[in-house]
Amino acid sequence: MLLSALLMSVGINSCLCVLFFILYSVLRKQPRNYEVFLPRRLAAGTSKRRRNKVARYIPSIKWIWKSWRPSEKELMESSGLDGVVFMRMITFSLKVFLFAGIIGVFVLLPVNCFGDQLTVIDYADWSANSLDLFSVANLKIRSPWLWVHFGAIYLLTAFVCCLLYFEFRYIALKRIEHFHSSKPQPHQFTILVRNIPSSDGSSVSDTVDRFFEENHLSTYLSHVVIHRTSKLRSVVDQAKKLYKQVKHKKPVKKTPMRFFSRKDTPEGHYERVLQELEQNIRLGQAEVSAPGKEVRAAFVSFKSRYGAATALHMPQSINPTYWLTEPAPEPHDVHWPFFSASFMQKWLAKILVVFACLLLTILFLVPVVLVQGLTNLAALEFMFPFLTFILSMKVVSQIITGYLPSLILQTSLKVVPPIMEFLSSIQGHICHSDIQKSACNKVIWFTIWNVFFATVFSGSAFYKLSVILDPKEIPVKLAVAVPAQASFFIAYVVTTGWTDTLTELFRVVPFMVSYIKRSFEPSDDNEFVVPPMRYHRDTPRVLFFGLLGITYFFLAPLILPFILLYFCLAYIIYRNQFMNVYAPKFDTAGLFWPMIHYTMIFSLVLMHAIAIGLFALKKMELATYLLVPLPVCTLLFNEFCRKRF
């Protein structure tokens, strides 16, 4: 890619950013958009419907200031510890890339420029220079300037590790503080016991009572056995639906009652249906308490949190597949379907999900490979000769190389988080926060594999699997393939990164849905729900740009300013969204941080592997050997953090 193509891309996207910022500031002031852009404030009743019609249409940047202002404490109060952890991930990345950016732009970039491996830079016509001239590829074999890169790698690693340590410690302390500051809550006194063994004759309830009275006499308080209520729930749902119907029907009255017989008045009909439902509910309630509907799981409550903790941490049974204890989830966080699953079923479900994830990861390569084909103009011309004329147009070729590929890739990536969430939900977790954590993990690795590695290796050939199966060669192959994709990823950051934050700001899908809904039911004052933040969608996305920045830090330092800009955008926009849009539904109390930590460590080790391969390619034997301790130390540091926190 030429510098001009990059500049064009940067230009387009900067204009888009400014345009959309202005548009957003206008749109959010329209009362009918409150539901999309300020649902949180609407629900809290703090968004005043403004009367001044003119002020509504004047763009302003006040919202940026507003989202900048709140302190961490306020964020904690409004979005819980998870929100704080998410924002700290962004500030952490900002710190890292400020440091990396200074080194990269002021030290590495000039060093790369003054190398003369490829061609000398054409200072007269900057935009005609290839981006490769700014990368490490421009340095000669055995160039002593490579030691500058060597030093930069050590420096960045040390900086990131220190920062990671302090950040982890900070979040660990915050977790404890959070626990101490919050009032004792019922679920802290309760544990969930599953796989209660069946004893002949007695009911589950009796078994639980007997067991805990025998083993935890002094602290045991009571228990609730879980029942299968799917039938009852369906009846209740039916009733709720009917309530909605009735509520909507009464004031309208003019719509024809196509479904009911004409002889009947609508009120009489509803009365009969409601009576029937009431009957059904009573029947269902009676049925639920029958012993056959008992699930072999129970919530067991204790007199103190200490008692609950004791019971939680002690192995309860000789057979470790019985009497499994888990901390009880918060009441609105419970995910019911897997309470009746046996140990074996849960285990098998887990294995199946792992296989499904692997399969998805492998099948997903197809669109990625197609996308990669598009970035390669020569390949495209070769495959579709009739396109030669169109492709020879400068604008078309620049759009194709600079914009289209990442757009297609990004669109197909949009479906991944919901799929992963679904897979995690059938994996046997018993609370939504666990599902989110598990899905987040899956999406992180999926993104790294299918965006980073697939792009890196499909660019040269479809030999990813062979690379994985040949670990000795990995560093050298990475060192060949990763720098080759530098321009793709710079374009990726500029296009996908920036537009990503904009789509997040605009909430494109909810905005469109609400628009369409409004055009069908114009004057509907429907109840609306404040959406929860989907961490499993956003965390991997932000982390991936961190990975890109760290990996390309010494290969193509030109990427760093764009990444830094991305994180600035993300900082403002996510703070805005936390204040105005998303309300926390449950709180994992900061348990997303370890994932963030591990991904950062992985990024560092990946960078080291590439560096080792690169120095080997550049025939710097000493530097290669001196780099080997670095990943080892980083992994040891990670191990230490894992033990310490």
Add this chain to the structure above:
Amino acid sequence: MLLSALLMSVGINSCLCVLFFILYSVLRKQPRNYEVFLPRRLAAGTSKRRRNKVARYIPSIKWIWKSWRPSEKELMESSGLDGVVFMRMITFSLKVFLFAGIIGVFVLLPVNCFGDQLTVIDYADWSANSLDLFSVANLKIRSPWLWVHFGAIYLLTAFVCCLLYFEFRYIALKRIEHFHSSKPQPHQFTILVRNIPSSDGSSVSDTVDRFFEENHLSTYLSHVVIHRTSKLRSVVDQAKKLYKQVKHKKPVKKTPMRFFSRKDTPEGHYERVLQELEQNIRLGQAEVSAPGKEVRAAFVSFKSRYGAATALHMPQSINPTYWLTEPAPEPHDVHWPFFSASFMQKWLAKILVVFACLLLTILFLVPVVLVQGLTNLAALEFMFPFLTFILSMKVVSQIITGYLPSLILQTSLKVVPPIMEFLSSIQGHICHSDIQKSACNKVIWFTIWNVFFATVFSGSAFYKLSVILDPKEIPVKLAVAVPAQASFFIAYVVTTGWTDTLTELFRVVPFMVSYIKRSFEPSDDNEFVVPPMRYHRDTPRVLFFGLLGITYFFLAPLILPFILLYFCLAYIIYRNQFMNVYAPKFDTAGLFWPMIHYTMIFSLVLMHAIAIGLFALKKMELATYLLVPLPVCTLLFNEFCRKRF
């Protein structure tokens, strides 16, 4: 190797076995050998000194019967659960190889023989046939007979897995039974707390008291802070030494007192020295209770086992590197040096030990490669042309190929268990049983790597490391290299395996030591110690033969009868040793079994990998693909067992 060489080896070793069995039966009846062969019975006072001088010199096989007879319960009483687990490992192997042997000898061996890939078997002169004719190498590419091997692999895997499951369950139940049947012991009421954080001003003892009174008020009983006593201990050791000297000196009196001045009577001298020591001990005791000598660790006792278990399983501190809890080891099992080590020190020690083990493993390849050179006559003749004449002698060549290599290898392997025990002892364990377990694990992997893999791959070339770094190729490379070493390993089982058990029976080193000692101090009625069983030395050895048997089960079924014989010998001899020689010093309560289990699983998976490679080589695509689920299922089974027990 030819059949004749094998037969010669079998002949020599069978004769040696019979000879040594007879010799043993005579030697063990000599009262002066009781110390070596029957120390346990001597210590218990149950070995009657026989008066009948003639009967002493008549060989008998009564000892075999005696060691056959005791039931498992008696074994449990005399050697603890560890002894039972060890014997069950042997009986387990016996069952496996009885099954495998029947399939191998009656199904696979004939199938292999009637293949005609190599040459047709010369039925007239059996002994001139190469051993390869009895192996799977004799089957043609795409031979339908290979499906017999395919079935046999599935059958054996299923059999071993079933057996493993039942065995693990049996041992888990035995562990619980053992716990229930034994009386409550002090160490069950106690936990060891380490890394007690220093609080300014107050002593460790006060800190512990305050902490447990605050957090475990209802169950906390008392504690003992650990003190640094190395100085005191050295004084006590001095005193003990002196006591020994005095005890031995008094009756003899004729040896010249070279060390002491002539003017002094020996009694007066000893009295003065003793007084001095007493003084020192008192000083030392006073010093030990000074606060500077306190170690930040303590044994904390509770009122009930339940209380101790609660405190053990609960995380005690916000910082998980403080207040680390461990179950207290049995009093005579404690290993003192690492009580003062901080979390960080222990962790670093562990990492260093891992590196040391890796280094040892790599450096150890040198003797193995040398040994492998010896088995290859052609290479030897090429390197030392002057030996051609000697090597052309049939006896020499047969001894060299059939006997010498494994002898050299085995001798150098003898030093490994003590080294690994030493490495484990500086790894930060706090009890001897943990050290033994850790050493056992190290020796198992060392043996598998340095005997099996080094032999397999050095036979063809020194490309082991390249194989490891190229996992895709592993099955095929194994399938080429492993069958090539079949004759070496058959010889290995016959020579090393059988002589190993004999050296165990004869306790060669203690026997020689006692002989030499007796010739220097003829009439010494020294106190002797009953030796403990060194599980970390014997378990890996027995397991390794299991691994050989399973790996070569379908490649060269000829190995199976010899392995079966090895296990029969081992069964008799180890039972004998448990009854007569070894006394348990501490009991891990059967914690060696998981290691045995994992090694068996590893053997199975290794066999599957080789089978996949072999079927790929023999161009049986369908069989290759149908085999892939087998290792996956085996690993899943292992995972299940790990969770279940």
